[in-house]
Amino acid sequence: MRITVVGVGLIGGSFAIAMREAGMASRIVGVDTDAENCKVALERGLVDEIMTLDQAVGCSDLIAITIPVDAIPLVAVKVLNKVNDSQIVIDMGSTKEELCEVIARHPSRGRFLVTHPMWGTEYSGAGAAVSGAFRGRVVVFCQQERSDADVVDTVTTIYERMGMYIKYMSAEEHDLHAAYVSHISHVTSFALALTVLEKELEDDRILDLAGGGFESTVRLAKSSPQMWVPILMQNKYNVLDVLREHIHQLQLLRKMIEKDDREGLAEAIKRANGIRRVIK
């Protein structure tokens, strides 16, 4: 399969590696506006060559759009404008409603499958791409009924060979759920980093102590604004909703601590422990 990866950063680069390792790529073309990304992608052998978007679409069986979410809808339309009935286009963005709305009436809508492999790290760029990225993770398909059957079949095979589990949901469901299990984690992590960094200005010894628990909660705060501003803006209403609830929960805990309400606090922590059902 001849593949084009539009955006050879963390996700696109890791996808290229996975396709190569699964023996599904005969040739991989990279498209990227960032010269450094192109250089690193070529040096690391993530892609075989770099082309313009038009050139690349002209000679690929599968085009994977792996750029920040605010740029996906327009590029999706531009790619769909050029594909024929045997080519396949997918995206891997973290928000789906706007994309689905924009491509809804495109005559080649059937050639597109809206997907979101639930994987990422706090690093970005071609240098951050890794092997084995998607294995064991969930990939969400949105509106797969709007895609041609052969498109769904091929993309299903691709993700399954990478060891992913497919879930189906609407764009609205996806964006709501993503707000809860991904976007809010990033906002709290940014806020936690800011809290600590502001204090550090006053006292530079605080961070001497940074241990394992701290590391795991602020790790996501290393994530780039280039990726996260678009996600938070595109999923604005869900994110605001979840954020409101989260601040409310923090305020409840604060009040219990303030009032020495040990029983309330113990009960709340015990309820929070319910998360064991979800993560090992």
Added chain:
Amino acid sequence: MRITVVGVGLIGGSFAIAMREAGMASRIVGVDTDAENCKVALERGLVDEIMTLDQAVGCSDLIAITIPVDAIPLVAVKVLNKVNDSQIVIDMGSTKEELCEVIARHPSRGRFLVTHPMWGTEYSGAGAAVSGAFRGRVVVFCQQERSDADVVDTVTTIYERMGMYIKYMSAEEHDLHAAYVSHISHVTSFALALTVLEKELEDDRILDLAGGGFESTVRLAKSSPQMWVPILMQNKYNVLDVLREHIHQLQLLRKMIEKDDREGLAEAIKRANGIRRVIK
């Protein structure tokens, strides 16, 4: 060295393993009010035998108090009441001000070294104890000038042989810093788990998507109320202070998202990225 571990849970059990592996323990006695913990500690060979506190103190060179922080001060006094001038007592609790205050005027104060190895996991009990727990981490010594020189020397050797780095600070400094780098992470994680779990009651598909980022930020929410209610209550004023700042940062981010302030958001995330200086 004959060692007693008072509280053979996650910390005490892991300490026992580390002492054994470093070849520093000729015999390890466990003291625990929890019969199940005693059983597991014996079965796993964490301790050689179980005794009462009085018996154990009577035949040990080093007594390590590794119980929840609300129970440490009284047990510390009871142990100090019984030790002679060659025995050594340490604790490993996450808060220090109350402990230091309580033992301040004890005639055997010099035999005690107040320590906090900055390590833990979200699990508890003897079954959760692991090998290699403390390696590469920081251990804080508080008020080491109040401990006898031979006590500081021996305990320094113990922690250094386990691969730990020693930092010295006052009890007040310790508790402030611990609020920032450990206690607040737990509070946000509890709040995040509660936010998501409340929503899950409405829609049980949300957690299908729980990916890597979510896992790392809510991992700490599996931590037990038995350990964390005492810590949060003992460090109440620092925790409330940090919590207030953290909620303030969340509200600032919320306002930026609400107002489509992309530049402000990008700038805030870029500042949060400064955490890269601190954690790899």
